[in-house]
Amino acid sequence: MVHAAFLMPLFPLVGFAVLLTLGRRIGDPWAGWIGTAAIAGAFVAACVTFAGLVGEPASTREFTQTFFTWIPVGGLQVKAALYIDPLSMTMCLFITGVSMLIHLYSIGYMKGDRDYSKFFVYLNLFVFSMLVLVLANNLLVTFVGWEGVGVCSYWLISYWFQSESNASAGKKAFIYNRIGDVGFLLAMFLIFSKAGSLDYSVIFAHKDLIGGGVATAAVLLLFLGACGKSAQIPLFNWLPDAMAGPTPVSALIHAATMVTAGVYLLCRVSPILQLSPDADWVIAIVGVSTAFVAMTIATSQQDIKKVLAFSTVSQIGYMILAVGCGAYTAAIFLMVCHAFYKGLLFLGAGSVIHGTEDEQDLKRLGALRKVLPWTFGTFIFGWLAISGIPPFSGFWSKGDVLDNVFAKSPVLWAIGLVTALGTAYYMTRLFYLTFYGKARWREPAPDRPAHHTPHESPWVMRIPLIVLAVLASVAGFIDLPVGGLDFFNTWLDPVFAGSLYNDHEHSLTVWALSVTDAAVAVLGLFIAWRIWRVRADRPEFEPRFLQRVWYWDDAYDAIFGRPGEALARFSATVIEGRIIDGAVNGVGSLVRVTSTKARRFQTGYVRNYALAIALGLALIIAFMVSRVWWS
Amino acid sequence: MTAAIVLAAVQTSRATIPDVITFAVAAAVILVGALGVVTSANPVHSALSLVLTLFGVAVLFIEQDAQFLAVVQVIVYAGAIVVLFLFVIMYLGVDRRENIEAEPLRGQRPLAFVLVAIALVGILAMLAAAHWVTGAHAVAGSTTAGGKSNVYLLGKAVFTTYLFAFEATAALLVVAIVGAVMLARRPTNELEDEELESAAGDDESGSGADAGGLPRHGDSDGVDDVPSDAAANAPAHGEARS
Amino acid sequence: MSINGDWYLILAAALFAIGAVGLLVRRNVLVMFMCIELMLNAANLTFVTFSRMLGDIGGQAVVFFVLVVAAAEVVIGLGIVVTIFRRRVSTTADDLHVLKG
CATH class of the missing domain: 1.20.5 (Single alpha-helices involved in coiled-coils or other helix-helix interfaces)
Structure with missing residues (x-):
């Protein structure tokens, strides 16, 4: 049964090929159903593989499926192979599952779009690339998938490319990712130069060859790659702009799956991470800083999707923090739960946007609980889960992370706790401004008329909401911090054996921490409720500093943007205009002058040309005579 | 003088007198024919001279035991190719005299003679210096x-x-x-071609057989492009009615 | 036994030279073609002579191929002459200098 693994990437690839060639002819809505069916096939294949893997004894739950040797160059032997172990299996299950739901949702959401089938072409290619990323058995094939999801992300952010701002958002995401990719590539070179291979198993077997400074450098370079992909400080600015894409894309790529690829990569190479405690500290500090900064920004954003985007950045910060503390299981656990509840929140937001005809401004929503009952009903679960209210999944997964952080450093734990408070606050703000209060969409704004009464979404969009709401509620129970009930921990134990904080402290501390988490969540919820139920317009709680994202983009503009612009202008006028054009024009006029002279030889008379041949004949014979007579 | 050459030829080789005479006559025919090709003002005469040369070469092939080639030479060259030449000449109706003395391209003729002379002298010089006994084995099989x-x-x-x-x-x-x-x-699309064709036919039938330096055709589009020195050398295209 | 091969070679050289001069000085395309045939015959004569001198049948085989190629060349060449004549009513090589640089 485990040998069905190759079907997981195959189904989306086939779906991609079919839609690419025939998509336009198939059109709306059957192209969407074909795309969804391809992902459903992948999900079934993942389930079959999972069942096969569970059937194995825990110690042998890993195998490799090799297809061919991709690059056979001397010592560099790169194989196109799948590596299936509990970690990659977990990723595949939730990637295919969530993707399937979001594909289904997109059938309704993208209805009537101009390039309906193109959307599913990209989505299927994305799922294929993501599975390649996750299932690869070496760094280079992982990198192929890494770039594949990057380019799909670019296409999908710029999906409505007719608008200039959407196109720029796509470019921004692409360029930020490139910066991270440089780190990934350099890390790959470094590891290959020391370990002599790119296969994970070989690298881990020879990890004692990578030591000291090299290990720190390699880990930090890999972390740079992860920062780009997972939107961590200092490369996090692209993710909020990426919300320019259609909302299902935000849910799938920029919340549930692709942006967690950085976390997955770090977990995949966790044996190397453990070689460098210094680098682990850097990772933890960057993670907690990102979580905190993004949380503060999320408290004052006006756009419903922007709030969720910064929330995503903040949550991934938690995951990175867990990785930095060596709590890989906790990071993956949070990733899975986050995929469910953040996917749900984005799809709910999409449903709101869909129902109100593209209204994203929180201050123009409100009181939607009556007109969008299904969206409202499911959104509650997402809201409570991310806020960390027991017994929803967010409470267990975030608690797991914070417990491990506490064991590493109480200071980091404290910052994380404040972030958890802020999370509950901004999510409640969003929830309240969207579904409670006055129906502000009834009032006409200066720049746009009042909306008609919003309408609930069709059932293809409601089903994913319901399924994800259930998952977001119960997913936490797969890993309860109680002996015997930590199934997820046991499942991943073969992969992360020997991790620092992998074992829970079964003591009073855990209980105390859990109670603290819950209390903080309730407190955040309460504060937000008090503030925002008064009225929607509270500028004192939305400082400009936070609205402008800590002036982060402005700083980059000043540091990199303006000098770059000046350099480009200099190149365009002086280097391009004088030097390059001068050289090109000089060559041109040189050719013109010489050929004006040379063209006189071309008389057009064929007998003149015959004369030239005769001259050649005379010269050749003269040469031969000279060789015969004077040799 | 011919007799002296024949005697010299007999003395320098192991050939018999009939062989030498055959060679001499054939060589004379070849050279006369070749000169006739080059110097005849009328293309028909050139073609007939070419037959002479080809026939002489065929004789020399037989003389050198290449009987098959000799036969092919007569059949293909003299029989087919020259007939084809004559056919084209007649078909196009260009069987009239050409003014051989005129040379519109300045320097073409002296340069041609000088260069060909250099080549000829060079070939003869190599011939004089050559040693023919190579001792190499026949690659493709012996002739005998x-x-x-x-x-x-x-x-x-x-x-x-x-x-x-x-x-x-x-x-x-x-x-x-x-x-x-x-x-x-x-x-x-042969409308244009028909017109050209009929124009050429009219010209031919209408102008009789009197000699003269009249340019025959193509003045309007030909003269402008000819260099001035060529244009000065009348008749412009070096062709005259026969 | 025929006479010494040197005489044949001298004759072939002379024939070649006459053909070359003719090619260079004559303006009628048809006559120029005939001059090329003269040069080809000179080469053929040389081949046959060497074939006899070296006792190698290969020389004659080459002449055989030269004959075939010459026939093809004449066919195509005269076809081109006819085609050009249709358009420009001339067989004078100097009339065709539209490719002047």
Whole structure:
């Protein structure tokens, strides 16, 4: 049964090929159903593989499926192979599952779009690339998938490319990712130069060859790659702009799956991470800083999707923090739960946007609980889960992370706790401004008329909401911090054996921490409720500093943007205009002058040309005579 | 003088008198024919002179035991190619005298003579310096092996050693036939060509056989492009009625 | 036994030279073609002579192929002459200098 693994990437690839060639002819809505069916096939294949893997004894739950040797160059032997172990299996299950739901949702959401089938072409290619990323058995094939999801992300952010701002958002995401990719590539070179291979198993077997400074450098370079992909400080600015894409894309790529690829990569190479405690500290500090900064920004954003985007950045910060503390299981656990509840929140937001005809401004929503009952009903679960209210999944997964952080450093734990408070606050703000209060969409704004009464979404969009709401509620129970009930921990134990904080402290501390988490969540919820139920317009709680994202983009503009612009202008006028054009024009006029002279030889008379041949004949014979007579 | 050359030839080789006489007569025919080709003002005369040369060469082939080639030379060259030349000359109606003395291209004639003279002298100089005994074995088979006839030996060489070249020439001939058909076929849009054709016919029939320096055709589009020195050398195109 | 091969070679050289001069000085395309035939015959004569001198049938085989190629060449060449004549009513090589640089 485990040998069905190759079907997981195959189904989306086939779906991609079919839609690419025939998509336009198939059109709306059957192209969407074909795309969804391809992902459903992948999900079934993942389930079959999972069942096969569970059937194995825990110690042998890993195998490799090799297809061919991709690059056979001397010592560099790169194989196109799948590596299936509990970690990659977990990723595949939730990637295919969530993707399937979001594909289904997109059938309704993208209805009537101009390039309906193109959307599913990209989505299927994305799922294929993501599975390649996750299932690869070496760094280079992982990198192929890494770039594949990057380019799909670019296409999908710029999906409505007719608008200039959407196109720029796509470019921004692409360029930020490139910066991270440089780190990934350099890390790959470094590891290959020391370990002599790119296969994970070989690298881990020879990890004692990578030591000291090299290990720190390699880990930090890999972390740079992860920062780009997972939107961590200092490369996090692209993710909020990426919300320019259609909302299902935000849910799938920029919340549930692709942006967690950085976390997955770090977990995949966790044996190397453990070689460098210094680098682990850097990772933890960057993670907690990102979580905190993004949380503060999320408290004052006006756009419903922007709030969720910064929330995503903040949550991934938690995951990175867990990785930095060596709590890989906790990071993956949070990733899975986050995929469910953040996917749900984005799809709910999409449903709101869909129902109100593209209204994203929180201050123009409100009181939607009556007109969008299904969206409202499911959104509650997402809201409570991310806020960390027991017994929803967010409470267990975030608690797991914070417990491990506490064991590493109480200071980091404290910052994380404040972030958890802020999370509950901004999510409640969003929830309240969207579904409670006055129906502000009834009032006409200066720049746009009042909306008609919003309408609930069709059932293809409601089903994913319901399924994800259930998952977001119960997913936490797969890993309860109680002996015997930590199934997820046991499942991943073969992969992360020997991790620092992998074992829970079964003591009073855990209980105390859990109670603290819950209390903080309730407190955040309460504060937000008090503030925002008064009225929607509270500028004192939305400082400009936070609205402008800590002036982060402005700083980059000043540091990199303006000098770059000046350099480009200099190149365009002086280097391009004088030097390059001068050289090109000089060559041109040189050719013109010489050929004006040379063209006189071309008389057009064929007998003149015959004369030239005769001259050649005379010269050749003269040469031969000279060789015969004077040799 | 001829007798002296013949005697000298007999003395320098082991040839018999009839051989020498055959060679001498054939060589004279060849050279006379060749000069006739070059110096005849009328293309028809050139073609007939060419027959002389080709015939002389055929004689020398026989003299050198290349009987098959001699026969082919007569059949293909004299029989087919020269007839084709004559056919084209008649078909196009260009069987009239050409003014050989005129040379519109300045320097063409002296340079031609000088360069060809250099080449000729060079060839003769190499001939004088050559030592013919190479001792090399025949690559494609002897000309006299086992007393077989020339046709047998040549056929064997062509169909074994040179089989690939033989097949390639077959393909070449097919291509040439197709090409010739394509070239000679009238274009579908032949209005313009009809006019040109009838114009040439009128010219021919109307102007009789009197000699003169009248330019025959193409003045309007030809004269402008000819260099001034060429234009000065009347008649402009060096062609005169015969 | 025929006479010494040197005489044949001298004759061939002279024939070649006459053909070359003719090619260079004559303006009628048809006559120029005939001059090329003269040069080809000179080469053929040389081949046959060497074939006899070296006792190698290969020389004659080459002449055989030269004959075939010459026939093809004449066919195509005259076809081109006819085609050009249709358009420009001339067989004078100097009339065709539209490719002047």
